[in-house]
Amino acid sequence: MATKKKNDKRSSCGTEAQLDELRAALEGGDRLLILTHDNPDPDALASAFALYRLVETFDDTSARIAFGGFVGRAENRTMVHELGLPITPTWAVKFEDVDRIALVDTQPGTGNNSLPEDREAAVVIDHHPIRDETRRARFWDVRTQCGSSCTIMTQYLEAAGIPLKGRVATALFYGIQSETQDLGREAGDADIEASLKLYPGADRELISRIRYPDLPxxxxxxxxxxxxxxxxxxxxxxxxxxxxxxxxxxxxxxxxxxxxxxxxxxxxxxxxxxxxxxxxxxxxxxxxxxxxxxxxxxxxxxxxxxxxxxxxxxxxxxxxxxxxxxxxxxxxxxxxxxxxxxxxxxxxxxxxxxxxxx
Ligand SMILES: [Mn+2]
Structure with a gap:
């Protein structure tokens, strides 16, 4: 519906077909782990949360979100707290109890995530340069033309008919703005488009509290x-x-x-x-x-x-x-x-x- 500029190579299409593939890769797994990069930033946290929400709509599928390292920055801690993000540190995860692993905002072999060496990712969704290891995943969607992983996840939620409002819209909107410095850094048309779709449903008062937290x-x-x-x-x-x-x-x-x-x-x-x-x-x-x-x-x-x-x-x-x-x-x-x-x-x-x- 949005009119795109003719020379626009940044917006992607085909997310609906990709949604079917993603669903096929994850559906029916009740021991799915969504893993972000270590020391997750707002883009990682929000895109993991969005995938968690998406997975909730799949039949017989349930997931947890885990991260290695720390959530340290005051803004990020406030984001987790205010949005009640359901995240667990990887030290509390028994990987032998995990059937499938989805990586978001990171890829296998980067050295910046806690994917165990003897495990493969079933799903990889990211916007960093593609790595060979990623191509081994059952499903991968890596778009370097996107300024944030949240932008990609926004398109999946939309394709799945999940309303862009409440906590998930707030998290995704903040994730994009934080990652792209308010659409000024490495941002393209897809990031702007996603932001415009998320903004009306985002809790702006809450975003303000996340942006300006108390500092120790x-x-x-x-x-x-x-x-x-x-x-x-x-x-x-x-x-x-x-x-x-x-x-x-x-x-x-x-x-x-x-x-x-x-x-x-x-x-x-x-x-x-x-x-x-x-x-x-x-x-x-x-x-x-x-x-x-x-x-x-x-x-x-x-x-x-x-x-x-x-x-x-x-x-x-x-x-x-x-x-x-x-x-x-x-x-x-x-x-x-x-x-x-x-x-x-x-x-x-x-x-x-x-x-x-x-
Ligand atoms: Mn990112």
Whole structure:
């Protein structure tokens, strides 16, 4: 019904046929597990919730949602709480009791999810670049032209005739806005179209509470530390945050630091448990941040992402604090080299004598 621009290659079609295939892959399974990526963000949480709602309409099918890692960011915790999302940490899941696994907002073999090595995903729904392992799933739908997994799930709900209102519409709407920075980052026509369909049925007061939650003192302490340690190198802003209170804090800070007027890139790095975590952001649309970060991390860890954002995890085992710091420095230096900004001027972000133009 919506009139699409002639050159629009971003909107997809055929979701109704795909819905039948998805149903065939899942129907009749009462021990289905929907798994998001570790440390799930709003896109992962909401798209998992939407699949859960969709599965409820299938005959004799029931599902649970599980995630590895933590829900740390205050906005995300508030989202889970306010929307009453039925999610379980993977440590509480007995995988031997699970018949089928559906991955959302992630894929097999990425290293950013808790799919056991001896298990295959029956279903994969995602918007990150397709991986070979994904093609082994009974059903997969990977659309890199979509800015969020929520956009894809919105189309499935619509195809299934599930009303876009209440908690599911609120979750999906917020998921798209959060993932695309209000449709400004990696968003296309399909994301806009989905947002317009979800908006009337979304609980806007609740979204406001999710967006502006109370923040713990630890958050301000981390922010203080990250700011103190932030340095510029030409168009790059780098911050070594040290110990992280929760894993996705690096992503949150990278978003924040990219807003520095001189920054085209933000690189945040910190420690959580036995890993170094990295998050990068860029304002240039054709940067291929995911591939760049993979070249930085090499075989030291796992990295992935899309054009303007990417993340990585480098396991450090039992390295001492000093060795972990040195390893972090090495990774920062590789990033600087990879971008070719070694010779650019730099300095502390908060130094009043910081070089202009940096
Ligand atoms: Mn996503």
């Amino acid at each position: 003192r630890a958050y301000f302490q981390s922010l203080h530390r990250a700011l103190e340690r932030a340095r510029t190198r030409g168009p790059v802003l780098i911050s070594y945050v040290g110990k992280l209170d929760y894993p996705d804090l690096v992503a949150e800070l990278a978003d924040f630091f990219l807003r520095f007027e001189g920054a085209k890139w933000a690189f945040c790095i910190g420690l959580f448990e036995d890993s170094i975590l990295i998050s990068i952001r860029t304002s240039s649309r054709d940067a291929q941040a995911g591939q760049l970060l993979r070249r930085v991390v090499r075989s030291d860890g796992v990295a992935g992402g899309h054009g303007m954002m990417a993340g990585a995890r480098v396991p450090i085992g039992h390295l001492s604090a000093e060795d972990a710091r040195l390893k972090s420095e090495e990774l920062v230096n590789r990033f600087i080299k990879e971008l070719g900004v070694e010779d650019e001027v730099g300095g502390a972000l908060l130094s009043t004598t910081a070089t202009s133009g940096g």
